Amino acid sequence: MSAILSADDLNDFISPGVACIKPVETLPAQPAPAPSSSDLEHEVILDGQQSAGAGANAAGPAQISLTDCLACSGCVTSAEAVLVSLQSHSELLSVLDSAPGLRITQQQQQQQQQQQNNGFKVEGLENPDSKIFVASVSPQTRASLAAVAGRGVSERDAGRMIAQLLMGSEGLRAGGKWNNGFTWVVDTNAAREACLVLGAEEALSEQSQVSKPILTSSCPGWVCYAEKTHPHVLPYISKVKSPQALMGTLLKTTLSRTLGISPDRIWHLAVMPCFDKKLEASREELTDSVWNGNGQPGRGVRDVDCVITSKEILMLTESRNINFFGLSQASVPAALQTPFPDPTLARFLFPPRRRTGQENPLAGTSGGNLYYTLKYVSARHPGSKIETVRGRNADVVEYTVTSAAGEPIFKAARYYGFRNIQNLVRRLKPPKLSRMPGAKVAGSRRPAGKPAGLEYAYVEVMACPGGCTNGGGQVKVDDPIVIERRGLEAKPGPQEQKQWLAQVDEAYFSAGDSDSDPEVEDVNSGMENGGDRARGDTVDGISPSYIRDTLAHWADTTGIDVDRLVYTSYREVVSDVGKDKAAGSSSTERVVQLAGKIGGGW
Structure with missing residues (x-):
């Protein structure tokens, strides 16, 4: 494992795949005497793992770039950094x-x-x-x-x-x-x-191109998770x-x-x-x-x-x-x-003056996207107040901006940690059509007692329990220093x-x-x-x-x-493992593609 990242650091993150499903291809040491089913040999070796090949023709360890990881749907967390030295x-x-x-x-x-x-x-x-x-x-x-x-x-x-x-x-x-x-x-x-x-x-x-509820996008772990495993939530992610x-x-x-x-x-x-x-x-x-x-x-x-x-x-x-x-x-x-x-x-x-907004614990330690939006809504409605209701744990909190008369104006929520995020995306899953003739549309998967979909207008989503001060790259209490x-x-x-x-x-x-x-x-x-x-x-x-x-x-x-x-954009990441190579692809073209990956991680 990496000296920086160990299995203990993964905590609440989704575990990586047993093996990378999109191995990086490497050029063979010597020309093959006869065509094979695979134009180029490839092998992925994790830290501490021995190569399965032997002899001069064995493929060496593959260098996996961050771009390759983003093109793969096998891993969705900071564990991807274990394979990357760029x-x-x-x-x-x-x-x-x-x-x-x-x-x-x-x-x-x-x-x-x-x-x-x-x-x-x-x-x-x-x-x-x-x-x-x-x-x-x-x-x-x-x-x-x-x-x-x-x-x-x-x-x-x-x-x-x-x-x-x-x-x-x-x-x-x-x-x-x-x-x-x-x-x-x-x-x-x-x-x-x-x-x-x-x-x-x-x-x-009202003219926003993002569907409601809008989900925050500043956490890349959450964005990668959505792109690779739950593309149905991409229309909801803030741009x-x-x-x-x-x-x-x-x-x-x-x-x-x-x-x-x-x-x-x-x-x-x-x-x-x-x-x-x-x-x-x-x-x-x-x-x-x-x-x-x-x-x-x-x-x-x-x-x-x-x-x-x-x-x-x-x-x-x-x-x-x-x-x-x-x-x-x-x-x-x-x-x-x-x-x-x-x-x-x-x-x-x-x-020349120090910024404000970072001194209020109610804003959280992840930048305060949700808190500022609540304050922004409240400022537009004099006399309104912000009410909070804790969810099933400390990392799930619901917020409501109510008018002076007690009427709800704006509803929002905070979901931190992948376990809570999984519950969130289930509630956003679209209805599934039954294959049985004459059957009704099946409802989306959701926890018992919860209505279909979400009644929120805005949700702050972060992969780390506790927020960004608990990020995987932070210094932990058990670090030697x-x-x-x-x-x-x-x-x-x-x-x-x-x-x-x-x-x-x-x-x-x-x-x-x-x-x-x-x-x-x-x-x-x-x-x-x-x-x-x-x-x-x-x-x-x-x-x-x-x-x-x-x-x-x-x-x-x-x-x-x-x-x-x-603004930015997102796209569904689909694995191409097991699928036919593009028609007309030749060894020369693939070698050129490999050469293009050398240097700068591209």
Whole structure:
């Protein structure tokens, strides 16, 4: 098993298949003397398993890419990452050491010209391997590392430590072949704000193309599960991109258009709490083929090039002999920061005041999609209130927005964990026609005592019990680093893990301890009109009009329709195992296809 992921980590996830049903094909070591039933030999070997073949002609271990996993309906969880080595801290270090990074310089021109993005120059383009490095970090990752650090370290402190690692002089810049570091490190909460507004408007829109009830789509484990096993729920899944995906699109489109460089010269790292986010980054729907091509999914330049988890941050520091917990908790000095080339989007990505909405435990630890939608509905109906009813367990909760007169206005629910998700999709299963002549339509499968279908308008779905702070990529209480730093003598059990998760949640909500950060030294935060996000229409600290204006500016700057920027699509994944190969397929064509998979995971 992987050093990162073990069978114990799977917890409530659906178990993977005994064997991959879509093996990756590999070229034979020597030409076969005679045609066989299979043009190319193939073999899939799991970690610790010996090859069944022997001799020089035995096929070697197959390299399974994330794209291959997405094309297979045999596995549906983070266990897919056991077979994949593409997106890792090792890959990150390899890319950093491949060539000198591109340098962004700001020319000494008039302020008006700078606001028109004419004051930035990219140096180092003569080297085709040079790139700009940019990273986005999730609040759940910061909370996990804050809990490991202990001693009163807040989520914000952990965020500065991560920034010091990626950008600072004592971090990645201190080593490696080229002393490369990241030019920008952004908070995914910026994209989260946009996703919350877009999701709430989608839930209330009468012209929405998504069927009701709308199911959230920011959890890639849930999306993969639906695509591979329950395609009947795909029309219900929200088309709003996740914060990771939206941030990737924003960074790649804006930087490529404003700096006049190809999107493949921008390398985007996302630091997430979940292994399934690696799968999301590999989706063909989240590449420049959509926004820079014909608008259709394809194997283009990814919006997110690599995803590493909270655990892998510690593995990254260990690889470079950096003591993560010894890094400074101060902001990265301004001398190491570069102004973002678009001032309007700079204010959005680097706001001078701390975001709100992450300090309320009622919002949960998965971004608060449902909570914000409830607040959005309540704000439209003065005097209304939100009522909650707990379901069969803590991960199933029903919500109702009632008017001042006590009439229900909006019903929603939260379903966390695959066991609960299975009950949800059963209730959405369409009626089945009986094959008996004259028989009536059979009702959908559903738990006893529950009506057919769902009476909700909106459902927040997450694969992990407890939400994203309990993601598979988070640092667990039984990890060696936690045992060492806490001085634990015995291996922690389930009760200790529960207490540990409570500490991570506490760190997650510590982000709202204060509204402003006087110690921030950010070259992007001093721009004019930095407070324009605080408008009179704010809902839970987020202004929908500000978000709409920012999205409109983004679309105008890049020349791309806003719908193509913020929405995505889904498709049923059907296994082709046991089916005839496409007519006219030849060995040459298949070799070309295999060659195309080499490099970049495609």
